[in-house]
Amino acid sequence: MPCGEREVNPVSETFPKHSESARPTMIDVAKRAGVGLGTVSRVVNGGAGVRDETASRVRAAIDELGFQRNEVARALRPGKKSSSLALVLGDLTNPFYATIAKSSLEVAGQDGFAVVLGSVDEDPEGERRAIQELIGRQVAGLMIVPDQGDHSFLASAGIPVVFVDRPAHGIEADIVMVDNEGGGKLATDHLLQQGHVRIAILLAPSYYTTGRRLRGYRRACRAAGIEVDESLVVQLPEGTAEAAEKATRELMHRPDPPTALFASTNFLTEGVLRALREVDAEPAVVGFDDFRLADMLPTPVTVVASDIAELGRIAARLLLDRAAKTDTRPPQRIVLPCQLIQRGSGERPA
Amino acid sequence: MPCGEREVNPVSETFPKHSESARPTMIDVAKRAGVGLGTVSRVVNGGAGVRDETASRVRAAIDELGFQRNEVARALRPGKKSSSLALVLGDLTNPFYATIAKSSLEVAGQDGFAVVLGSVDEDPEGERRAIQELIGRQVAGLMIVPDQGDHSFLASAGIPVVFVDRPAHGIEADIVMVDNEGGGKLATDHLLQQGHVRIAILLAPSYYTTGRRLRGYRRACRAAGIEVDESLVVQLPEGTAEAAEKATRELMHRPDPPTALFASTNFLTEGVLRALREVDAEPAVVGFDDFRLADMLPTPVTVVASDIAELGRIAARLLLDRAAKTDTRPPQRIVLPCQLIQRGSGERPA
DNA sequence: CTCCTGGACGGTAACGTTTCCAAAGTTTAC
DNA sequence: GTAAACTTTGGAAACGTTACCGTCCAGGAG
Numbered sequence: 001m002p003c004g005e006r007e008v009n010p011v012s013e014t015f016p017k018h019s020e021s022a023r024p025t026m027i028d029v030a031k032r033a034g035v036g037l038g039t040v041s042r043v044v045n046g047g048a049g050v051r052d053e054t055a056s057r058v059r060a061a062i063d064e065l066g067f068q069r070n071e072v073a074r075a076l077r078p079g080k081k082s083s084s085l086a087l088v089l090g091d092l093t094n095p096f097y098a099t100i101a102k103s104s105l106e107v108a109g110q111d112g113f114a115v116v117l118g119s120v121d122e123d124p125e126g127e128r129r130a131i132q133e134l135i136g137r138q139v140a141g142l143m144i145v146p147d148q149g150d151h152s153f154l155a156s157a158g159i160p161v162v163f164v165d166r167p168a169h170g171i172e173a174d175i176v177m178v179d180n181e182g183g184g185k186l187a188t189d190h191l192l193q194q195g196h197v198r199i200a201i202l203l204a205p206s207y208y209t210t211g212r213r214l215r216g217y218r219r220a221c222r223a224a225g226i227e228v229d230e231s232l233v234v235q236l237p238e239g240t241a242e243a244a245e246k247a248t249r250e251l252m253h254r255p256d257p258p259t260a261l262f263a264s265t266n267f268l269t270e271g272v273l274r275a276l277r278e279v280d281a282e283p284a285v286v287g288f289d290d291f292r293l294a295d296m297l298p299t300p301v302t303v304v305a306s307d308i309a310e311l312g313r314i315a316a317r318l319l320l321d322r323a324a325k326t327d328t329r330p331p332q333r334i335v336l337p338c339q340l341i342q343r344g345s346g347e348r349p350a
Numbered sequence: 351m352p353c354g355e356r357e358v359n360p361v362s363e364t365f366p367k368h369s370e371s372a373r374p375t376m377i378d379v380a381k382r383a384g385v386g387l388g389t390v391s392r393v394v395n396g397g398a399g400v401r402d403e404t405a406s407r408v409r410a411a412i413d414e415l416g417f418q419r420n421e422v423a424r425a426l427r428p429g430k431k432s433s434s435l436a437l438v439l440g441d442l443t444n445p446f447y448a449t450i451a452k453s454s455l456e457v458a459g460q461d462g463f464a465v466v467l468g469s470v471d472e473d474p475e476g477e478r479r480a481i482q483e484l485i486g487r488q489v490a491g492l493m494i495v496p497d498q499g500d501h502s503f504l505a506s507a508g509i510p511v512v513f514v515d516r517p518a519h520g521i522e523a524d525i526v527m528v529d530n531e532g533g534g535k536l537a538t539d540h541l542l543q544q545g546h547v548r549i550a551i552l553l554a555p556s557y558y559t560t561g562r563r564l565r566g567y568r569r570a571c572r573a574a575g576i577e578v579d580e581s582l583v584v585q586l587p588e589g590t591a592e593a594a595e596k597a598t599r600e601l602m603h604r605p606d607p608p609t610a611l612f613a614s615t616n617f618l619t620e621g622v623l624r625a626l627r628e629v630d631a632e633p634a635v636v637g638f639d640d641f642r643l644a645d646m647l648p649t650p651v652t653v654v655a656s657d658i659a660e661l662g663r664i665a666a667r668l669l670l671d672r673a674a675k676t677d678t679r680p681p682q683r684i685v686l687p688c689q690l691i692q693r694g695s696g697e698r699p700a
Numbered sequence: 701c702t703c704c705t706g707g708a709c710g711g712t713a714a715c716g717t718t719t720c721c722a723a724a725g726t727t728t729a730c
Numbered sequence: 731g732t733a734a735a736c737t738t739t740g741g742a743a744a745c746g747t748t749a750c751c752g753t754c755c756a757g758g759a760g
Contacts, residue, residue, distance in 0.1 A: 023508055025746055036710035041748060051708065066506060072425045072432060072488040073746035076715045080748075082422060084466065084487070092452040095443065101451075102442040105467055109480070114487060116434065116466045117455055130459070137434070137464060138422040156416065158373060273646060293643045296623060375716055386740035391718060401738065423716035426745050430718075 024065040033061035081140035084114040089145040103312030124149035140323040160322035166208040176315045178306040183338035184216020187286040191260040195350035200232040200258035204239030244271025260284040266291045284348040302346025374415040383411035431490035434464040439495040453662030474499035490673040510672035516558040526665045528656040533688035534566020537636040537654045541610040545700035550582040550608035554589030594621025610634040616641045634698040652696025
């Protein structure tokens with residue numbers, strides 16, 4: 001029960017409200033310091049070619065007036081892009097995306113860049129619109145965790161693009177991702193080693209990553225000389241925990257349930273574990289992507305993990321270098337390794 | 351062990367790279383459509399006062415050229431702020447912040463606003479710098495989860511500000527928060543009802559919210575006629591799970607350990623639970639703020655929760671209305687209720 | 701003493717949009 | 731048939747910055 005209704009009160013203290021007073025411009029500073037506009041600009045941009053005495057007079061004026069450069073006007077000049085990057089990704093509530101956002105934000109911030117988050121619907125058309133919006137804001141570069149669909153419209157945007165976690169079709173651009181196929185193989189190999197033969201794999205719909213992880217799974221099975229039972233390859237209608245829970249329940253109620261499950265995303269892993277609570281059998285479980293509290297669950301969860309924060313950092317760094325034209329190499333494809341973290345759930349024998 | 355070193359390969363496909371070709375401007379559109387510049391602007395902005403026939407000719411030209419309005423130039427005009435909001439908050443890896451980011455992003459997106467995330471260091475000076483940066487980008491409004499310290503410098507920013515989760519000093523602005531004191535009382539009351547008398551409370555350092563939650567705790571104790579043992583009020587040096595874990599371990603190894611713990615943030619709850627794994631005693635635990643998998647832990651975790659997504663939505667809505675001058679009420683103080691979610695850990699008897 | 705060189709500085713155009721004003725065209729009213 | 735009112739349109743100014751081009755002054759070389 002609620003501990004109170006929503007309250008709405010005017011705040012009582014009487015502090016200055018935000019004033020509409022115009023903020024000072026370089027012209028104001030110039031007048032105040034008794035110098036020309038160009039000189040102020042030079043001081044603000046590093047002060048090369050300005051006498052120390054003049055420069056400090058200008059700086060004094062800046063402090064007195066509380067002047068701050070108008071980034072919008074600055075970005076209007078041709079060639080000058082705004083000092084911000086755009087980041088387009090899915091549900092921030094997913095720790096995977098949140099981690100990318102956080103780490104790329106850090107790197108961008110170090111270079112004085114802000115990060116603009118476009119709101120992302122799930123449909124490709126929404127993504128496209130969001131991206132166009134962002135481009136209109138003259139960002140210096142785009143980091144995109146792309147949805148499926150054609151992204152060739154990005155080629156005409158005139159700004160560098162880095163794809164994160166998955167490649168996109170129709171454009172040649174940098175891509176930073178994890179070794180999905182290797183990770184899928186790693187997880188499956190591990191389960192095979194425990195003697196499992198009937199290993200189910202749960203897949204979120206139509207992501208690129210999904211296909212690669214499945215490929216790793218198949219490769220591991222083939223290498224072990226095991227033929228894949230296609231009824232154990234479960235394509236979910238949604239990438240949610242709920243969908244995985246339902247599918248797992250169905251799997252485990254079959255006459256010939258799998259003895260092990262490979263959940264190909266963190267949310268799917270959660271769903272699998274939820275379903276298994278209500279089931280007598282204790283199949284082995286390996287998840288893809290680590291998640292908070294994985295080690296605290298009744299049976300600590302074995303996962304295949306990679307350094308997601310690094311994913312974001314590399315992407316941001318690469319994009320900044322592209323934007324600054326420091327990096328003029330051909331488009332790169334950077335693949336981060338995965339590693340297996342054994343915690344218990346994946347070590348149950350067949 | 352890693353399933354492979356980091357690979358770096360040039361991408362092989364040969365798609366168009368991003369071209370540096372200048373994007374078309376309204377002037378190009380005007381020429382193409384054989385109309386004046388002003389007419390194009392009118393069409394782009396809704397088309398009021400333009401003949402249908404002319405408007406469609408302009409729209410045709412826009413489509414042909416792939417014109418997209420330059421938001422930067424637009425924002426340069428006086429009075430016109432850019433159609434973006436700034437969001438300043440802490441660690442996105444904390445689901446609490448991530449949820450706020452997600453929900454405010456959604457609301458802003460509905461109104462065609464982008465959200466700029468300032469990178470936030472933990473120190474107040476870093477926060478101030480980040481905010482100044484954002485203001486320089488001419489955002490239409492600021493949403494801030496404020497650090498302690500004086501925020502009066504915001505009064506001269508000339509844009510509306512909404513504080514989220516905690517108020518700030520030195521400025522009269524809207525604030526959207528949860529009923530921390532009520533939640534603290536709710537949690538403590540619940541533990542008292544189970545017969546607990548020695549209830550420890552763990553507090554993250556110096557947050558505003560911390561103080562209110564403690565106040566609710568004290569109020570509940572006083573109402574129950576119990577004198578608070580001040581050695582059970584634990585001020586942590588850091589708001590991390592690790593700090594809470596260490597403190598809990600120390601608490602439980604005392605000769606007179608508490609029979610219940612109230613962890614005042616989600617990370618602290620995690621730390622508490624980690625420590626309790628290695629302890630024989632099974633004290634009751636209530637956490638503040640719900641978290642993913644709370645119901646999946648060996649003992650499902652009882653929490654006091656509020657609708658964090660709603661927090662973000664309300665803040666964004668309010669800010670948008672302020673920015674549009676649709677809402678000219680005096681600064682509001684909106685307080686969302688908390689509710690108790692009983693899952694087991696909080697129902698252990700004394 | 702004059703000329704030249706170079707650093708310091710001031711002024712102005714330009715970026716792409718919105719807004720305002722005036723001109724042109726069209727309808728309505730008398 | 732003419733004047734008035736209104737609608738549609740074109741053009742120019744302005745937003746705040748940067749980049750470029752001159753000008754000015756000091757100092758060194760001839």
